[in-house]
Amino acid sequence: MAKTPTAKSDAPKTGGIFAPITPSADLAAIVGADKLPRSEVISKVWAYIKQHDLQNPENKREIVADEKLKKIFGKDKVTMFEMNKHLAGHMKA
Template identity: 70%
Template sequence: MATKTTEKAAPKAAKETKPAATKPAATKAAATKAAPKTTKAAAGAKPNALQQPLKPSADLGAIVGTSPIPRGEVVSKVWEYIKKHNLQNPENKREILADDKLKKVFGKDKCSMFEMNKHLAAHLKA
């Protein structure tokens, strides 16, 4: 019986000692390493339109502050203001019910969230 167990173990050992892959490991490692990518910021290019600081108008500045900030941050701060003051229509959350400060920015009492960016863009200057 002892010979049978060693005979079964021998084929497994033979399977484990397969020849190495056709490509050497060093070549695979070199192929997977790519040259470091240079970003636009590192190359000295201008930031894209969403990252460029813009100066808000006086009306919009009452909500987001008067210092130049990127467009994405303006939208975030306006949404913070809307949620803090509970200005979303409870029946339709996509509709914003403007208070006195937002009426100056939107130019009307109600505004959809999709229109909001159009109104904000009118109050931002480069």
């Protein structure tokens, strides 16, 4: 007997990466001060990085911080894997 697939809910996602957060003042300088889902914060940070050409051209996984990002990362360079750890300290539920 085949199992019936469960129906997906049409309700908006609100937990985890979709939970709205308030950015710190330093992060708000990049993404704005409004409450945003974590997923949108990350998207806006990546848009900022690409707009300002902050990826190391020799190693695209490395982000070279400008003055705004140095306030968030606490150092001159981070990898894309480290970035989320540093962003987490600037997001308040």
